[in-house]
Amino acid sequence: MRPRLLYSLLLLIFSINGFTATAQTISNDGYDYTVITGADRTDQYLPLLKGKKVALVINQASRIFGEVLLDTLLTQKVKITKVFVPEHGFRGKAEAGEAVANEKDKETGIEIISLYGNNKKPQKKDLKNVDVVIYDLQDVGVRFYTYISTLEYLMDACIENDKELIILDRPNPNGHYVDGPVLDTSLRSFVGMQPVPIVYGMTVGEYAKMLVGEKWIANTDKLKMTVIPCQSYNHKTPYRVLYDPSPNLRSMAAIYCYPTVCLFEGTPVSVGRGTTAPFQHWGHPDFKGRTLYNFTPVPVWGAKVDPPYAYKACYGQAVAMGGDEAKRMLRDRVRLVWLIRAYEWWGNKDGFFTPFFDKLAGTRELKKQITQGMDENAIYATWEKDLQAFKKIRKKYLLYADFE
Numbered sequence: 001m002r003p004r005l006l007y008s009l010l011l012l013i014f015s016i017n018g019f020t021a022t023a024q025t026i027s028n029d030g031y032d033y034t035v036i037t038g039a040d041r042t043d044q045y046l047p048l049l050k051g052k053k054v055a056l057v058i059n060q061a062s063r064i065f066g067e068v069l070l071d072t073l074l075t076q077k078v079k080i081t082k083v084f085v086p087e088h089g090f091r092g093k094a095e096a097g098e099a100v101a102n103e104k105d106k107e108t109g110i111e112i113i114s115l116y117g118n119n120k121k122p123q124k125k126d127l128k129n130v131d132v133v134i135y136d137l138q139d140v141g142v143r144f145y146t147y148i149s150t151l152e153y154l155m156d157a158c159i160e161n162d163k164e165l166i167i168l169d170r171p172n173p174n175g176h177y178v179d180g181p182v183l184d185t186s187l188r189s190f191v192g193m194q195p196v197p198i199v200y201g202m203t204v205g206e207y208a209k210m211l212v213g214e215k216w217i218a219n220t221d222k223l224k225m226t227v228i229p230c231q232s233y234n235h236k237t238p239y240r241v242l243y244d245p246s247p248n249l250r251s252m253a254a255i256y257c258y259p260t261v262c263l264f265e266g267t268p269v270s271v272g273r274g275t276t277a278p279f280q281h282w283g284h285p286d287f288k289g290r291t292l293y294n295f296t297p298v299p300v301w302g303a304k305v306d307p308p309y310a311y312k313a314c315y316g317q318a319v320a321m322g323g324d325e326a327k328r329m330l331r332d333r334v335r336l337v338w339l340i341r342a343y344e345w346w347g348n349k350d351g352f353f354t355p356f357f358d359k360l361a362g363t364r365e366l367k368k369q370i371t372q373g374m375d376e377n378a379i380y381a382t383w384e385k386d387l388q389a390f391k392k393i394r395k396k397y398l399l400y401a402d403f404e
Contacts, residue, residue: 006024023172032239033108035231045166046078048166049133053134055082056082056134085112132165133166134138135151145246146190147204148372155212165225167225171233172204174241174256174259177333178391182389187362187363235401249279257279257280261338265356267354269342284314284316284319284345285312287316316342368380
């Protein structure tokens with residue numbers, strides 16, 4: 001049975017049974033379609049919204065059983081006064097780093113406020129006509145994916161302005177492992193705000209509980225936060241994201257490859273923006289002769305303005321073109337073999353690592369280790385102590401059974 005047909009049938013079953021799943025069923029494509037997200041569990045949070053003015057932090061992937069969250073809540077007579085949107089905007093069409101303007105939704109007339117660019121945190125005036133804020137974004141479980149930074153700023157704003165926060169939890173498609181260097185907090189930025197590894201193995205609900213429990217945010221005792229957890233999900237669940245969380249993560253292969261391939265964004269190497277498989281391959285025009293594999297970036301949806309090396313052949317390698325292949329190639333690790341190879345093809349010389357690389361890596365050491373010629377396994381060994389310390393912290397805040 002085709003996955004989306006199976007999904008539709010399951011939605012009908014869940015609707016009849018009050019959105020309650022009793023067992024996990026793995027489809028023939030290897031994914032579990034019986035997971036009930038926090039957003040789907042309307043019986044758990046609609047009563048909390050009665051008589052209140054509500055703001056939403058959402059984008060195109062914020063859905064209730066396939067329907068747009070905003071539209072569904074309006075049909076339930078929830079009083080929505082504001083919509084806040086993260087990087088990539090309300091419809092998820094803005095490119096990485098592209099400014100997202102404030103606007104009014106054409107269909108509902110509700111004010112939409114960007115939480116990207118110069119205004120990363122809701123201001124007092126933005127929350128004036130709000131009692132409770134709902135956060136519902138599909139995260140991919142990677143430190144430099146900015147939706148958790150938006151969450152942290154939102155939590156700060158709710159504390160400062162005495163607003164309730166409801167997090168509608170969603171599965172983490174990379175929630176089945178923990179890996180990568182733990183952030184050196186002297187490198188804090190919007191692509192890394194807390195001392196967590198590149199892949200931290202938590203849902204946004206669990207991550208928010210950690211921010212509170214570890215007091216990584218000031219005055220957390222004043223935060224009124226409710227997490228609506230998923231059902232039929234744990235950190236071993238093979239979960240498929242059905243709606244693209246951002247313009248260049250268009251497949252499960254891209255989502256699995258992202259923690260590894262995004263490190264190239266701190267180098268001159270293309271990650272395939274402007275192709276049909278961004279974050280699934282890498283290349284550079286100067287690598288011609290090193291390999292036959294190549295791709296040519298062109299302006300497309302997700303890379304409307306000329307992407308790096310537009311109309312030029314970039315020579316490199318494919319990491320994975322399918323989800324199963326990505327899991328097999330990556331083996332639940334932030335793989336460094338391709339980054340090391342690209343540096344060697346660059347000629348082991350200056351100009352390969354940009355200042356942005358350290359922010360993505362979360363450490364100044366990785367660049368040094370690669371330039372000094374350390375291999376992948378030797379570098380992994382240097383992460384281990386910090387990873388074990390983080391896992392002890394992480395375990396305190398898990399809402400779902402772990403992968404270990």
